[in-house]
Amino acid sequence: MRIAVIHSGNAGFFPRYYRALTVAAKTDENEIALFSPNSGRNKRNRLQYQITWGTRLNWFVHSRLHKLTGLEDVFSFWETLALLLKLEKYSPDIIHLNLVNDKIINMPLFTYYVNKRKIPVVWTMHDCRAFTGLCPYFDEIGCDRWKTGCGHCKQCQTWIDGTHIVWKIRKRWHAGIKNLTIVTPSQWLAGFVRDSFFSNHPIKVIYNGVDTTAFSTPSTFDVRAEYGIVDKKKIILGCAINWESRKGLCFFELLADMLPSDYQIVLVGGIDEIRQDCLKRKGIICTGRTSTLDEMVAWYQSASVFCNPTMADNFPTTNIEALAAGTPIVTFRTGGSPEAIDDNTGIVVEQGNIQAFSEAIKKICMNSNQYTSEACRSRSWMFSDANYGEYIKLFYSLI
Numbered sequence: 001m002r003i004a005v006i007h008s009g010n011a012g013f014f015p016r017y018y019r020a021l022t023v024a025a026k027t028d029e030n031e032i033a034l035f036s037p038n039s040g041r042n043k044r045n046r047l048q049y050q051i052t053w054g055t056r057l058n059w060f061v062h063s064r065l066h067k068l069t070g071l072e073d074v075f076s077f078w079e080t081l082a083l084l085l086k087l088e089k090y091s092p093d094i095i096h097l098n099l100v101n102d103k104i105i106n107m108p109l110f111t112y113y114v115n116k117r118k119i120p121v122v123w124t125m126h127d128c129r130a131f132t133g134l135c136p137y138f139d140e141i142g143c144d145r146w147k148t149g150c151g152h153c154k155q156c157q158t159w160i161d162g163t164h165i166v167w168k169i170r171k172r173w174h175a176g177i178k179n180l181t182i183v184t185p186s187q188w189l190a191g192f193v194r195d196s197f198f199s200n201h202p203i204k205v206i207y208n209g210v211d212t213t214a215f216s217t218p219s220t221f222d223v224r225a226e227y228g229i230v231d232k233k234k235i236i237l238g239c240a241i242n243w244e245s246r247k248g249l250c251f252f253e254l255l256a257d258m259l260p261s262d263y264q265i266v267l268v269g270g271i272d273e274i275r276q277d278c279l280k281r282k283g284i285i286c287t288g289r290t291s292t293l294d295e296m297v298a299w300y301q302s303a304s305v306f307c308n309p310t311m312a313d314n315f316p317t318t319n320i321e322a323l324a325a326g327t328p329i330v331t332f333r334t335g336g337s338p339e340a341i342d343d344n345t346g347i348v349v350e351q352g353n354i355q356a357f358s359e360a361i362k363k364i365c366m367n368s369n370q371y372t373s374e375a376c377r378s379r380s381w382m383f384s385d386a387n388y389g390e391y392i393k394l395f396y397s398l399i
Helices: 014-027 040-044 057-069 077-090 107-117 163-173 187-194 212-216 223-227 249-258 273-281 293-302 317-324 354-366 373-383 385-398
Strands: 002-006 031-037 050-053 094-097 121-124 180-184 203-205 234-242 263-270 285-288 305-308 329-332 346-349
Touching (some): 002 014, 002 077, 014 031, 031 077, 040 050, 077 107, 094 385, 180 187, 187 203, 212 293, 212 317, 223 293, 234 249, 234 293, 234 317, 249 263, 249 273, 263 293, 273 285, 293 317, 305 317, 305 354, 317 329, 317 373
Parallel strands (some): 002 094, 031 050, 094 121, 180 203, 234 263, 305 329, 329 346
16 A cells, blocks of 8 residues: 655654654555655655655745735645646555645645545544634634634734635535545544534544653653752643643743642743743743653653643643653643543643642642552553554555
């Protein structure tokens, strides 16, 4: 079986996701190739079996046209032709789309091609943008206009609000792929897809996985000594690749005034310098991005509680990593975040209720016999890299 994976950029969670998918594919001696647009990011972070298409100029042109017109997914005509020529040469048995609504593909041209060639398509939706006129997430602003056609978008940042037209384009050409199966990494997102214009297509949930062994193996990195944290202090950990507003950074500032003095908040990930200064004045440790996996594992394993006050998310990988390290979780009832935990591995709090969030942290710290490392690691096995074998089974069933 020849698998063609298409994705916009080699950043964030995707490289790990693709590597695990590659291992699963190669276990059964299948061929796999990653088709990525020609960009500096994709050249710097080149992945195995990667094939690039188009020019580095394309995204900038498509992005500017989007800014001027409010439209998306209808430009990149010549670059999409270049992609289709490479697909034709590769001759895939199945095409696996990931994030493609990122100003890189002409979707009418792509849909026409796969329908004419009768190629099965699996589309893993890592957020909501495939069935909206713009938004990767809309629950933070409580919008449901995506059900009826978008328009008058509260999150629109283009000169012209073209979200209603883009929604129509996506309804026509995304849902117009004839042999299409949709995969979501959470039941939460699957529910939205069922309410969208994709409702007539098969929908399957395959949870993302991590290397649970890597996060459960004791780390050699002593984070307490490195950052001068005394042993008696309980580490309250938050992690994100980049701390954007939807990740809930503001709630840690509030928690710093609500938690006892023997609780040390530590934030791992990219935070701008101005915000770091404010957080440090609150006594919060900001480490920046970790340089090694061992250091990241050490933070998870040293923490008493992992906190995820996200306000918009699909199925955060950080939750799974924390569980694999044996650390219980407190999270808002946001997106698919609560799906990672059960009654013995964490507490789910209603979105935005910081008082309840603070009490949940203290409850876990005072009830370590209930929220055990063993229970967390056992729960994490549901979200191991073995899940990527489910993709291979799905691909076989479709061809």
